[in-house]
Amino acid sequence: MATQTSPTSRPSRIRVGSAPDSWGVWFPDDPRQVPWQRFLDEVAEAGYEWIELGPYGYLPSDPRTLAEETGRRGLKVSAGTVFTGLHHGPAVWEKTWEHVASIAALTQAMDARHLVVIPSFWRDDKTGQVIEDATLTAEQWGHLATQTERLAREVGDRYGLRVAVHPHADTHIDTEENVTRFLDATDPDLVSLCLDTGHYAYCGGDSVKLIETYGERIGYLHLKQVDPAVLADVRAQGTPFGPAVAQGVMCEPPRGVPELEPVLAAAARLDADLFAIVEQDMYPCDPDRPLPIARRTRGYLRSCGV
Incomplete structure (x- = not known):
């Protein structure tokens, strides 16, 4: 008689990686960031096989x-990342696509299958200056949904990539x-979610509840924790996200919330193939x-079974 495999004893279908973000990298070029060669050396030394591209x-x-630099270190790329302001509607499409196409092409060339899409900030992540209203109008919500679907369709057709939209502090999807x-508001066949556990907790969300409710939409994970004490101060003071990170609002697991296990x-x-990419915002560090x-x-994370 065949023996059934229990869900807890199945081999994990979650592949763990890390990203430049965990090395304090937020920008393409910044003197306060480690050189890219050092990032690649150290992420491999830490025991990771998968990385994201980080800022293009x-x-x-x-x-x-x-490919040469990652290959000789035993590293593979899981995804590229783009920032978009699609709630502004068709008027920003050409500029958006120009930005997305180069990143999508490099992502495809590295045999990755995911493109993480982060909505644009409503206040500047460095200065905290308010750029636009924190609340979208009904028309802007409509633009955000339809233009994201358009982006997902184009990226899929041209580059074979799956779009995963990333809820993020100080953006309109938070x-x-x-x-x-x-x-x-979006087509599940086109648009999946990159659930960032830290950003979702930062904005008051429950990651486990979201996975259990919208499991079919979870296409990608970012693993991150928030320091509750720092977060309480950030909320009380209305601190923008960039300065909050400098205060240490994102912390090393397992010291924060949510519990990752x-x-x-x-x-x-979910019984799905997922990437779980570690991101501990530490800019600057x-x-x-x-x-x-x-x-x-x-x-x-190994102690958590992945």
Whole structure:
């Protein structure tokens, strides 16, 4: 008689990686960031096999060079990342596509299958200056949904990539209310979600609940934790996201929330192939700080079964 495999004993279909973000990299070129060669060396040394591209232009944008540099370190690329302001409607399409196409082409060339799409900030991530209203109008919500679907269709048709939209602090897709509104307004066959556990907690959301409610929409994960004490101060003071990160609002697991083991268990129950990419926002940070954290985090995630 055949023996059934219990869900808890199945091999994990979650592939863990890290990203330049965990090395304090937010921009293509910044003197406070570690050189890209050091990032690649250290992310491999920490025990990761998968990475994201990070801000376009930080890692080499020539596919042959990047393939050589990642390959000799035993690294593979899981996704590229783009920022978009699609709630502005068709008027920004050409500019958006010009930005997206180069990144999508490099992502495809690295044999990755995902494009993480982050909505534009309503206040500047460096200065905290308010750029536009924090609340979208009904018309802007309509633009956001239809233009995201258009982007997903074009990226899929031209580059074979799957779009995963990333809810993010200080953007218009942030809280549970706004995330669910966006999901309900978009085609599940076109648009999936990159659930960032830290950003969702930062904005008051419950990652396990979201996975259990909208599991079919979860296409990608970012693993991150928030320091509750710092977050309470950030909320009380109305601190913008950039300065909040400088205060240490995103912390090393397992010191913060949400607990990642229940999140990973809920994701595993989806019985889907998922990437879970570690991102601990630390801009700016001491260049010697990321590697020890990355080693400890990889060990902690192994203890969670991935």
